[in-house]
Amino acid sequence: MNQTRLTLIQRAQNPDDESAWNEFVEVYKNYIYVIIHQMGVNNKDCEDILQQVLVKLWKKLPSFEYGVNKSKFRTWLGTITHSSVVDFFRKQNSQNKRIEGAAKEQIDHINTISTPEIEEMAEREWRLYITNLAMNNIEQFFSGKAIDVFKMSIKGQSNQQISEDLEIKLDTVYILKNRVKKRLTEEIKQLKAQYE
Numbered sequence: 001m002n003q004t005r006l007t008l009i010q011r012a013q014n015p016d017d018e019s020a021w022n023e024f025v026e027v028y029k030n031y032i033y034v035i036i037h038q039m040g041v042n043n044k045d046c047e048d049i050l051q052q053v054l055v056k057l058w059k060k061l062p063s064f065e066y067g068v069n070k071s072k073f074r075t076w077l078g079t080i081t082h083s084s085v086v087d088f089f090r091k092q093n094s095q096n097k098r099i100e101g102a103a104k105e106q107i108d109h110i111n112t113i114s115t116p117e118i119e120e121m122a123e124r125e126w127r128l129y130i131t132n133l134a135m136n137n138i139e140q141f142f143s144g145k146a147i148d149v150f151k152m153s154i155k156g157q158s159n160q161q162i163s164e165d166l167e168i169k170l171d172t173v174y175i176l177k178n179r180v181k182k183r184l185t186e187e188i189k190q191l192k193a194q195y196e
Contacts, residue, residue, distance in 0.1 A: 008195050009073055013062045025054060027195055031129045035081050038121050040109050045088065053084045078122035085110055130195070134187035142180060149173055150180035
């Protein structure tokens with residue numbers, strides 16, 4: 001397999017490829033942060049746990065195996081993230097000896113999150129993350145009201161309403177919406193190929 005065909009994950013598995021690791025961190029850190037936050041962790045602790053997850057990933061990524069019978073990368077990542085959250089609170093618990101109230105409830109809640117729930121959360125957040133990243137990437141290719149038309153349409157506004165609100169022809173609404181949708185779909189496909 002030549003270098004241009006390798007995914008980011010495969011490149012980041014090489015401990016000697018510092019630029020791939022930096023790109024990996026740049027791509028995945030916000031996604032990991034959101035998963036941690038979705039587990040009910042406050043913002044301050046999210047940052048600390050994120051750093052712990054990144055250290056674990058740096059150590060374990062070279063041994064991650066692809067394949068039909070292997071786990072998906074996001075499932076594996078979700079499992080590492082969950083274990084890091086649990087470890088973080090266990091360590092806090094052992095240091096404080098006595099955890100009460102909201103802190104105990106948070107630990108109890110995190111311990112009840114099942115693997116299927118983590119997988120579902122990771123998949124949902126990944127789709128959202130990739131879609132938002134794709135949207136940010138394509139905005140530069142459109143001028144005028146194209147992005148506004150598309151965003152209004154995904155919020156459920158009718159084509160007629162968009163036409164009136166933006167003072168553009170109804171035919172223009174259809175054209176702009178379809179152009180953005182096509183470009184967004186292509187960008188999502190490209191990002192999935194690159195990052196999955």
